[in-house]
Amino acid sequence: MTALLEIRGLKAEIDGRQILNGLDLTVNKGEIHAIMGPNGAGKSTLSYVLSGKPGYEITGGEVFFNGEDLLAMGPDERAAKGLFLAFQYPLEIPGVATLTFLRTALNAQRKKRGEEELSSPDVLKRVRELAKQLSIDPEMLKRPLNVGFSGGEKKRNETLQMALLEPKLCVLDETDSGLDIDALRIVADGVNRLRAADRGMIVITHYQRLLDYIVPDVVHVLSAGRIVKTGGKELALELEATGYAQYQSEAA
């Protein structure tokens, strides 16, 4: 069986600084992988390199997404193929109504996949249902994307986008940052609803807390740009108790 995501020996740098240092990771359909690690380990870089953010130079390794060369694709193409990055800091875009953005994104992906574009009322109907599940005020959908949204609202909005776009692989970058416990629960419930046999997830987090709500199948420790330890969900608890110090010294 082809892995959903296969990363082999990935090396990447930005501004001449090497961040990823021969990273290997395989994610199969239906699996949730947590990636934990100290600040500066390369967690966010991994998420950006996977989603194709400009500015990163790939200096080695390969990435296959459903058997296809992911690194050869542009960010929009990756998204259309089913890769979704939930941003740690979702951006504010004044002048673009949230609903317009959602419709444009959904239809752009459908178009690229050769599927029929959905009418505005159809999109609205879907978005409304999802908004309700995520306790998002429908009025918010008329507002410019993320402008004036609280931290919690932004993360719920990311989750809404993810649910609407139905990606094959979700990469959640520090989704718990800036969330209080209630907001965290709403977002986690939204993510858990997306757990499916044909969908994989990579949950990037610094803290174990998020993993109480989104329970992973596999936990990896990332340090100095490489996976240095892999275990079950109990590894997260262990890290919470011992901290990252041992991995940092190991890497150094």
Add this chain to the structure above:
Amino acid sequence: MNAEIRPVKTAAEIGLADLFAAARSDLPGGSSTEAVRSDAFDRFAAQGLPHSRVEAWKYTDLRRLVRDAKPLASRPDAAAKSAAGGAGAVFAGLDVRRLMIVDGAFVPELSDLAALEAGVAIRATVEALGAEEMPLPFGMAGTDPVAALNTALAGDGVVITVAADVVVERPIHLVFVTTSAAPAAMFTRSRLELGSRASLTLVETHEGPDRSDYQVNAALQVDVGDKASLDHIKITGEGAAALHVATLEASVGAGANYREFGFTTGGAVVRNQLFLRIAGQGTVANVHQASLLSGRQHVDTTLVIDHAAAGSQSREVFKAVVDDEARAVFQGRITVQPGAQQTDARMMARALLLSDEAVANCKPELEIFADDVQCGHGTTTGALDDQLKFYLMARGIPEKEAEALLIQAFVGEVIDAVVRDDLREALSQTMFAWLKGRE
């Protein structure tokens, strides 16, 4: 004034002098108008075409940009009239009263003059000048050489008067269209008098063939009465090689509401100069302008706003999207007269550069002679935000579409200032068409 010694005249200046000498006896108006024209031409001739050492024309050197004078357009024949039929399509399908100005001449038989609202009068400028019932001189714009040239050579246009208390529901659309393939010059002068408490939406579109380097010098004088309400929307969509210089001079009375909106996509060299005097207290004036430029277009928007009365508010927002090697110029000057206390005036100019060769020049100025006012201005110039673009692309939106969405958002703020839904929608469509052209 420091008189400048200008021994060498350019070919265009010599051409304009010849043009005036040949045309002056045929221009509309009686003897007093003739004297006004003659004075105006002398004023123009003393200054010549404005160039970069003239502060008000710093970025738009007409001496360099205008190579020659074109012959005056002849009055439209049957072929021209039939060619003009499809003009003003931006607002096609909307319930507006179309008034056609073809090759610089008002054409009543192509215009919708039926069932005029009571208190509304429309006639040709030639007619008003012929009856010596239309003053030609400018006030605030009086010293500007291009405005002087318009006064000297003004041929035709439209004169609209709306009596006091008349609320005109149906917008009036002035459709300016150039039809002739042979390059010609058109000098139009129009006038709007809006009585006290009257209300009107006036729309102007300017267009012409892409392959002709025709020249338009258009002027509009507006008098907005006390407590009147005017929405003026101008779309400059001239042909790709055209020169378009336009002067808008408006005087706004007390307690009035004046909304000025400009949208420029066409023309090789465009100068839209606005002279706005707030003559009465408690008036609200908004000026919004958007320019979408590509190729080697040069578009200059220059605004002079004079707060001559207390307690008025003005807001100016200018946005330019500049692609390729185009240049956007914005100059804005807010003057607050000594007596104009409690003036609240704010000006913002923002340019979005889409290529490395695109240029924006912004020059905001404040001249404040009163001590109890709130005035401010700001300018920004920048490229599309790569972070925002990545965010959109990471959601599957292709690069060009992501850029279009961001440009749309940038311009949208200005378009949102248009009050009427139907006109705003038509302007949005014009913007979409421009964005489509980039793909």
